[in-house]
Amino acid sequence: MSARIISFLIIIIVVAALPWLLTTPYWRGILVLCAMNVLLALSLNLVIGYTGQLNLGQSAFFGIGAYVSTILVKTYGWNFWLASLAAVGAAGLLGLALAAFAVRLRGHYLAIASLGFAVITYQVLINWENVTQGVRGIYGILPPVGSTSALFYLVAGIAVLVYVLLDNLVRSPIGDTLRAIREDEISAASLGINGAIWKAFAFGLGAAIAGLAGCFYPGFVGTLVPDAFNIVESFTMMAMVIVGGMGTMIGPVIGAVVLTFLPELLRGFGELRLMIYGLALMLVVLFMPGGIVQAWMALKARIS
Amino acid sequence: MSALLRAESLNKSFGGVRAVQNVSIAVPENSIFALIGPNGAGKSTLLNLLSGIYQPDAGSLYLENKPLIGLPAHRRVRLGIARTFQKIRLFKQLTLLENVLAGFHIHQDAPFWKSLFYGNTGRFRDEARELLEFVGLAGHAGERAGALPYGQQRMLEIARALATRPRLFMLDEPAAGLNAAEMEFLLKRLEQIGRRGVTVVVVEHNMDLVMNVAQRVFVMDHGEPLFEGTPREVQANPAVIEAYLGGEFQ
Numbered sequence: 001m002s003a004r005i006i007s008f009l010i011i012i013i014v015v016a017a018l019p020w021l022l023t024t025p026y027w028r029g030i031l032v033l034c035a036m037n038v039l040l041a042l043s044l045n046l047v048i049g050y051t052g053q054l055n056l057g058q059s060a061f062f063g064i065g066a067y068v069s070t071i072l073v074k075t076y077g078w079n080f081w082l083a084s085l086a087a088v089g090a091a092g093l094l095g096l097a098l099a100a101f102a103v104r105l106r107g108h109y110l111a112i113a114s115l116g117f118a119v120i121t122y123q124v125l126i127n128w129e130n131v132t133q134g135v136r137g138i139y140g141i142l143p144p145v146g147s148t149s150a151l152f153y154l155v156a157g158i159a160v161l162v163y164v165l166l167d168n169l170v171r172s173p174i175g176d177t178l179r180a181i182r183e184d185e186i187s188a189a190s191l192g193i194n195g196a197i198w199k200a201f202a203f204g205l206g207a208a209i210a211g212l213a214g215c216f217y218p219g220f221v222g223t224l225v226p227d228a229f230n231i232v233e234s235f236t237m238m239a240m241v242i243v244g245g246m247g248t249m250i251g252p253v254i255g256a257v258v259l260t261f262l263p264e265l266l267r268g269f270g271e272l273r274l275m276i277y278g279l280a281l282m283l284v285v286l287f288m289p290g291g292i293v294q295a296w297m298a299l300k301a302r303i304s
Numbered sequence: 305m306s307a308l309l310r311a312e313s314l315n316k317s318f319g320g321v322r323a324v325q326n327v328s329i330a331v332p333e334n335s336i337f338a339l340i341g342p343n344g345a346g347k348s349t350l351l352n353l354l355s356g357i358y359q360p361d362a363g364s365l366y367l368e369n370k371p372l373i374g375l376p377a378h379r380r381v382r383l384g385i386a387r388t389f390q391k392i393r394l395f396k397q398l399t400l401l402e403n404v405l406a407g408f409h410i411h412q413d414a415p416f417w418k419s420l421f422y423g424n425t426g427r428f429r430d431e432a433r434e435l436l437e438f439v440g441l442a443g444h445a446g447e448r449a450g451a452l453p454y455g456q457q458r459m460l461e462i463a464r465a466l467a468t469r470p471r472l473f474m475l476d477e478p479a480a481g482l483n484a485a486e487m488e489f490l491l492k493r494l495e496q497i498g499r500r501g502v503t504v505v506v507v508e509h510n511m512d513l514v515m516n517v518a519q520r521v522f523v524m525d526h527g528e529p530l531f532e533g534t535p536r537e538v539q540a541n542p543a544v545i546e547a548y549l550g551g552e553f554q
Contacts, residue, residue, distance in 0.1 A: 168423030173405070173412045180406040183395035186357065190389070191468055192381030192410035247397075 008164070015156045019149035028148040032220050034260040035155035036213045041240040041252035042162055043209035048238065049246035050170055051202040052182030054107060056234045057098065057114035060121035061091045061207040063229030065214025067125060067132055070141055070224050075131075080144045084215040088208050095207020099200035106185075118231045125226035135226060143219030155216050162209060167249045178202055182247075243284050245291025254292050308333040308503045309472055314353055314363035323349040324360070325527045331472070331520075336494065336504040338518035340511075340538075342547065346527040347507045348390055351476050354505070355387045356380045367472065382410050384471035388461045388478060390507070396450030400441055400460055403449050404432040407467025428467070435463040438496075440489060455486040462493070472503045479510040491517055515539070523547070 019028055040062060047055045065087045072083035098117050102110050125132050132138075143151050169175060177198055180188040185195045218224040236259070244255025262280065266273040288295040307330035316324040324346045331337045339347050352358045354365065356377035365372040367383050375383075395403050408428040436442055439459035444452070449460060458478055465473065478494075479487055487510070494517050498504050508514050514521060514535060521538045523530040525547045531538060538544050 165420045168421060169419050171423040172419035173409070173414065173428075174416075174419045176402055176406045177409055179398055179402065180395055180409075183397060184393050186377075187389070187393040187395065188406070189357075189377040190355065190381065190387055190393075191407045191464065192378050193406070194376075194378045 011160060015153075015160065018156075019152055025148055028152060029220070030260065030264055031152045032148060032155055032216075034257055035152060035159050036216060036220075037237075037240060037256040037260050038159045038253050039155070039162060039213035040210055040237045041244065041256040042159070042166055043206045043213070044237045045241045045246055045249075045252040046166060046170075046178075046209070047202050047206040048241055049248070049252070050175065050182060051178045051199055053102075053199055053202065054111040055102075055114045055203065055206070056111050056231070056238070057116075057118040057121075058206070058210050058237050059229050059231055059233035060118040061095055061210035062214045062217070062233065063121060063125060063226070064091045064094055065211030066217045066224060066229070067214075068211075069215040070138055070218045071131065074138060074141065080215075080219075084212070087215050088211045091211020091214070092204050092208030096200055096204040098207075099203035102203065103196040103199045115231060115234070118234055122226055122229060122231065125229065132226070137223050137225035138218070139223050141218040141222055141224060144216070151216070151220060155213075158212065162212075163249065163253065170249065174198075179247075239281055243281065243291055245293030248291075248293045251291050251293040258292070306333055307331060308368060309354065309505070310366045311354065312364045314350070314360045314365065316349055316353055316358060316360050322527050324353060327363075327524070327527075327529050329522055329529075329532075331503060331505055333503055334498070334501060335519045336498050336506065336517050338514040338521045338535075339505060339507045339524065340509070340514055340521060341524035341530070344526075345524040347524055348476055349527075350524070351387065351474055351505070351507055355385060355474060381468050381470075384469075385474070386465040386468045386470035386472070387474040388458070388465050388476060390476040390480065392454075392457050392461055394449040394457055394461060394464070396448070398449055399446050400436060400449055400452070401429070401432055401445040403460060403464050404435050404467050405429070407435075407464040408432065410468060432467065435466055436460075438466075439463040439493065455482045458482065459486075459490070459493075466497070470502060472505065473497060474505040474507075476507045477509060478506065479508060479513050487513065 018031055022028060022031060040058065044055065044058045047053050068090045069080070069083045069087035072078040072086055073080055098114065102113050105113055126134050128134070145151050145154055170178070177193055180191065180193055181195050181198055188195055217228065221228070240255035240259050241252045242255070243259060244253065245251025263273060263277055266276050269276055284291070309329070309331040312328045314324055314327045315322070327350060339350065341347050349358065353360050356372065356375055356379070359374065367385065370383060372380060395406065398406070405428060408431070411428065433442070433445060436445055439462055441456060441460060441463070449457065452460060458481070462475070462478065478490055482490060491513060494504060494506070506513070506518065518535055520532065521535050522532045523538060523544050530547055531541050531544050533541070
């Protein structure tokens with residue numbers, strides 16, 4: 001328990017210090033993106049890593065959070081926080097709605113169904129022009145707080161809070177139940193576990209958290225266009241979860257940090273940047289199939 | 305003795321194959337009931353019908369007076385029906401303790417907000433450790449289930465199923481792949497489970513086990529009931545010997 005509190009304090013100190021170490025507006029912006037990506041990776045990890053559901057639709061929930069909150073603020077004049085609450089609710093409910101169909105599916109079939117959902121959502125954002133402004137986009141969106149470093153503290157604070165709550169959740173009996181479903185659903189049913197309900201729970205909660213991350217994105221960028229929620233985003237989130245180590249709490253956080261900063265650090269390579277990024281992803285999956293966390297554990301075991 | 309589990313005229317076909325035909329059984333409360341028959345006799349299908357993994361095409365099924373037809377497997381567990389699998393189905397990546405803890409699912413009553421704010425709300429850790437001790441795995445609680453030797457995996461599956469606190473415990477070939485010492489241990493444990501007031505149904509190939517622990521034996525062949533009686537009667541029945549036992553008991 002005390003080890004947990006100490007690591008918690010270290011994280012708080014690191015988060016607090018980051019905007020003082022990275023002082024240019026550009027790098028502070030990357031910090032905000034990083035905190036958002038941590039939230040997204042945490043949300044997807046609950047579904048993929050802990051419940052074993054191959055969900056490729058997470059970009060849709062991110063987008064729903066962004067659009068619902070922004071439209072409520074810009075068109076209907078809602079207060080940002082109230083709008084965010086509604087956006088989180090909307091993303092969560094749509095997650096449950098998708099789960100109502102998806103819980104019958106497994107593995108590849110679920111992946112295709114959730115991918116389909118992401119494609120549909122993306123098309124709706126493009127074509128429902130009188131609500132979303134389509135590809136023309138929504139402009140002049142203000143962040144909920146004044147400065148970039150304040151926005152970082154806000155999003156990072158929420159990410160830490162979500163981390164702590166999810167960490168509690170996966171160490172509770174609910175975590176045992178979700179992992180049991182991930183490992184073997186028939187076996188779980190033989191212990192009285194209703195797989196459909198718990199998968200829907202993970203789906204809905206994961207969608208709500210992705211929606212929460214989405215609330216902060218438009219104010220940070222200042223504009224909102226559908227392309228930010230292209231299905232490629234779903235794969236980026238999955239890469240964060242896998243590179244870090246799925247099914248662990250800290251893994252996706254590490255994955256999100258690495259995959260947010262790596263492309264930035266590679267900017268010196270110009271055109272080669274994305275190729276090096278892609279190659280790095282392939283090497284990680286090839287040589288560290290359990291992600292960075294498992295590789296670290298293996299290294300620690302070998303040393304001691 | 306009254307029947308705890310009663311099945312009447314159960315039928316189940318897969319495509320053209322009639323896996324279970326017209327099977328009626330009555331499992332007396334507080335007994336150890338064995339289900340035997342040659343390979344492909346329909347024993348495992350029958351067990352899947354009783355536990356709710358399959359629903360029958362026709363027939364009725366009661367636990368005491370509660371109808372079970374239409375109830376999915378996870379709902380039957382709440383009525384007190386637990387089972388193990390012929391092909392072991394552990395949560396391989398989880399530890400032994402986590403496997404057994406998952407078995408307490410239906411007895412968990414901590415509200416959701418407590419799980420979010422406190423974590424670790426499980427109050428069954430001690431009981432889970434007792435179950436591990438009961439099946440001879442006390443020292444291995446933190447090990448990964450998939451890393452256990454085969455025989456111990458079977459025992460872990462038994463501990464996990466017992467965590468649901470069943471009234472009716474069904475085991476699908478629990479002795480398959482066990483060595484002599486493990487068999488002996490399993491026999492003792494089955495008898496103990498029976499003495500604790502749990503009704504046991506065991507599908508088994510191993511005749512030693514059946515003849516030693518079962519009070520009633522139900523014999524199936526080609527999906528149909530062949531004979532039912534005490535182990536002694538089964539051993540002496542010419543039809544059973546013809547169909548299944550061959551020369552083993554003559």
